[in-house]
Amino acid sequence: MGSQPLTTDKLYSGYRNPDIIRAYSHKIHQAAQDLDRPVNIMEVCGGHTFSIVKYGLDQLVPDSIRFIHGPGCPVCVLPQHRIDASIALASMEDTILVTLGDMIKIPGSRTSLQHARAEGRDVRFVYTPLDAIKIATENPHKKVIYFAIGFETTTPMTALLIEQSRQLKVNNLFFHINHVLVPPAIELILQQGGHIDAFIGPGHVTTITGTGIYEPFALQHHKPVVISGFEPIDVLDAVLKILLQLCDNKAIVENCYSRSAKPEGNLKAQALVSKYFETREDFIWRGIGTIENSAMKLRDEYVEIDAEQQFSRYCPRATQEKTSGCLCGQILMGHAQPKDCALFGKGCTPSSPQGSCMVSNEGACAAYYRYRRY
Amino acid sequence: MCLAVPSKIVSIDHEFCTATVDTMGVSREANLALVENNVEVGDWVLVHIGIAMSKIDAEEALRTLELHEELLLSSDIQENDPDGKSTSDDG
Amino acid sequence: MADRILLAHGSGGLENQCLIRDIFVAGFENHILSTMDDAAVVNIGTLAVSTDSYTVDPLFFSGGDIGKLAVAGTTNDVSMRGARPLYLTVAFIIEEGFEIDLLKKIVASMASELQTIGVQVITGDTKVVPKGAVDKIIINTTGIGELVCDCAVSHIQTGDQLIVSGPIAEHGACIFAAREEISVHGLRSDCRSLWPGIESLLNKKLHIHAMRDATRGGLSAVLNEWAEQSHHLIHIVENQVPISTPVSGFCEMLGIDPFTLACEGTFVLSVAEQDCQSTLEVLHQAGYPHAALIGTVMEKHAHPHVILQSDYGTERLMEYPSGEILPRIC
Structure with a gap:
């Protein structure tokens, strides 16, 4: 091994090589023929959904293979009352709400952060959460609230922000935590009879958590889980491995993203997360409903920086979601495709x-x- | 979820635990706190929202690429192109 | 003269006169402007006129500044219609307290860009507004040109070949990085005046049906607008679209689609098939070495759209830009 060094080109173009993509497509067609039955594969992660649709990977597999797009978009699954909370916090006096760009358009029950900003609220979209320290330091007389979103991948980044802000004794920075967890959502989908034969595991979540979190789905539910990166070849490789497992009647956790995801994950990140966070009893997922132990919150000892606690009177209570005849719940469970929805x-x-x-x-x-409207 | 891109470490500032990294020719700052003690200049890291989340295992990256190349060699896609989807660019 | 712009500079009195004479007339010197009459009088044939206002943060960026942008941007729009840009009107709206040295630098940059394309400023205006009423400075320019070759969207036909003059998204990526204070190196705006290159093309009497510079909304906006306005399907081969490595890297890094990022010196042409090769050759000679054929205008369609084909045969829509461009984590 290692006869040639790794280069940027290899890390990007290597995993997008058109000839290899076509070769995988061919192998997948062969394997699907051998298997000779329809297969529903759920890609849990929204990043995979994006890759599949952007690169047109669904056009490279036979019709018998259907991708079911899972609940892996951290802002999509945030319930309206938590979006409303972000707007309510941004509307407090002398407050700057800091969050990531993904939040800008997400509609709450009445409005979104981009509208709140247009109405004069100080809402800042940062590229890295660590910028919140700079904003807090530059505005010592204001409350700066970091509205934290994301799955297991992003939780350590919030933990690092908390760690650094405490080291630097920044005392005007607060945190509204909306970090959610992948395994409880998969568990719920399986329990509720989602028509799923196998899972493509999220490579970046796994890079943090390690591969162990998927074992129950293979052992107890007998579903193959193949962890994958986000390049087209990564995803096709995972699809092929899933088909081969199904052909052999196997259900194990396989890792196709070994260049980044390790069995034990990132221990340092895990330690930092458990220093500041613990599991919530339950959390409402938009389009799905309440899922037990499916999100994180700040540990009790950090109540003084917990925006949910400190400004609880501004944050709206959890409410039942308004449903408008949309099929999101069904789509997330694998019972429907986007184009099945009358509203689409x-x-x-x-x-x-x-x-x-x-x-x-x-x-x-x-x-x-x-990418597919027509 | 979770956009993260491979970037190469160009220099490390040990005092602030940050690095200058290169992403396809664009250089920028990245925080190294989550991969400290584990990386050096010339290594590849995966950067998520400005923070390195893991070191890329170069050996594994090359090994997987080799496996993909082998798969290509073992398949005769010219004749068996599914659905006739092989491209003939009209460039 | 004071080192900062005061409200008095816009009040029509002595300070106002000094500002106009010492900075604007001196900077844009020509005999039409020097008469300082209430209106400029010019005499030309069939006119092409275009106006645009410029606000950019930061004012000075790698590859250009707001002044260069205000000259190139508007004269480029005139050039795209197949007209030779001749005259420009310039209006400045300046925030109280703006540094006079910066204003001089902006005017000098405008003057130098005007010189490269042989365009004269024939009339202008200055307003000074109280601090906070605008962000530093806004420049409005109106370009006036004489029609040489009638290039318009309505001339686009089935079978036309689509050419892009160079690597896309350079300006958008550069400004985005600077504005978001994302410290990246290796990005440079493509801001430049297109007339010299367009002139060589028009001289060759090629069958160029339409041209448009890919400014806000980038390549994707141009192609989607063309599809919609001409009612044609458009087919683009993804890997033919020139994108520089740093811009690709920047877009990968932030999860941004390069097709939707602005250019300020890059344009798209819809050319009759028989003249495609000659057009490329002229462009390559005229300072656009990376000009490339990227696609084809297809048949008319009830729901015209732009199809992007990957080099392994899959297809997707080239999306129309929408919403604010922001880095994403997902």
């Missing part, structure tokens, strides 16, 4: 989304709308 592209578009799957680039409906 009509009452529901990325600029005026009705349901969770249309609100962010990664949502299944938004991805279809952008």
Whole structure:
């Protein structure tokens, strides 16, 4: 091994090589023929949904293979009352709300952060959460609230922000935590009878958590889980490995993303996460409903920086979601495809989304709308 | 979820635990706190929202690429192109 | 003269006169402007007129500044219609307290860009507004040109070949990085005046049906607008579209689609098939070495759209840009 050094070109173009893509497509067609039955593969992660739709990977597999787009977009699954909370916090006096760009268009029950900003609220979209320290330091007389979003991949970044802000004794920075967890969502989908034969595991979540979190789905539910990166060849490789497992009647956790995801994950990140966070009893997922132990919150000892605690009177209570005849719940469970929904592209578009799957680039409906409308 | 891109470490500032990294010719700052002690200049890291989340295992990256190349060699896609989807660019 | 712009500079009195004479008339010197009459009088044939206002943060960026942009941007729009840009009107709206040295630098940059394309400023205006009423400075320019070759969207036909003059998204990526304070190196705006290159093309009497510079909304906006306005399907081969490595890297890094990022010196042409090769040759000679054939105008269609084909045969829509461009984590 290592006869040639790794280069940028290899890390990008190597995994997008058209000839190899076609070769995988061919192998997948062969394997599907051997298997000779329809297969529903859920890609849990919105990043995979985006890759599949952007690169047209679904056009490279036979019709018997269907991709079911899972609940892996962290802003799509945020319930309206938490979006409303971000707007309510931004509307407090002398407050700057800091969050990531993905949040800008997400509609709450009445409005979105981009509208709040247009109305004069100080809402800042940062490229890295660590910028929140700079903003807090430059505005010592204001409350700066970091509205944290993301799955297991992003939780350590919030933990690092907390760690650094405490080391630097920044005392005007607060945190509203909306970090959610992948395994409980998969578990719920399986329990509720989602028609899923196998899972493509999210490579970047796994890079942090390690591969162990998927074992129950293979051992107890007998579903193959293949962890994959986000390049076209990564995803096709995972699809092929899933088909081969199904052919052999196997159900194990396989790792196709060994260049980044290790069995044990990133221990340092895990330690930092458990220093500051613990599991919530439950969390409402937009389009799905309440899932037990499916999100993180700050540990009790950090109550003084917990925006949910400190400004609880501003944050709206959890409410039942308004449903508007949209099929998001069904789509997330694998029972429907975006184009099955009567609202798709009509009452529901990325600029005026009705349901969770249309609100962010990664949502299944938004991805279809952008790339597959015709 | 979770956009993260491979970037090469160009220099490390140990005092602030940050690095200058190169992403396809664009250089920028990245925080190294989550991969500290584990990386050096010339290594590849995966950067998520400005923070390195893992070191890329170069050996594994090359090994997987080799496996993909082998798959290509073992398949005769010219004749068996599914659905006739092989491209003939009209460039 | 004070080192900062005061409200008095816009009040029509002595300070106002000094500002106009010492900075604008001196900077843009020509005999039409020097008369300082209430209106400029010019005499030309069939006119092509275009107006645009410029606000950019930061004012000075790698590859250009707001002044260069205000000259190139508007004269480029005139050039794209197949007209030779001749005259420009310039209006400045300046925030109280703006540094006079910066204003001088902007005017000098405008003057130098005007010189490269032989365009004269024939009339202008200055307003000074109280601090906070605008962000530093806004420049409006109106370009006036004489029609040489009638290039328009309505001339686009089935079978036309689509050419892009160079690597896309350079300006958008550069400004985005600077504005978001994302410290990246290796990005440079493509901001430049297109007339010299267009002139060589028009001289060759090629069958160029339409041209448009890919400014806001980038390549994707131009192609989607063309599809919609001409009612044709458009087919683009993804890997033929020139994109520089740093811009690709930047877009990968932030999850941004390069097709939707602005250019300020790059344009798209719809050319009759028989003249495609000659057009490319002229462009390559005229300072656009990376000009490339990227696609074809297809048949008319009830729902015209732009299809992007990957080099392994899959297809997707080239999306129409929408919303604010922001880095994403997902």
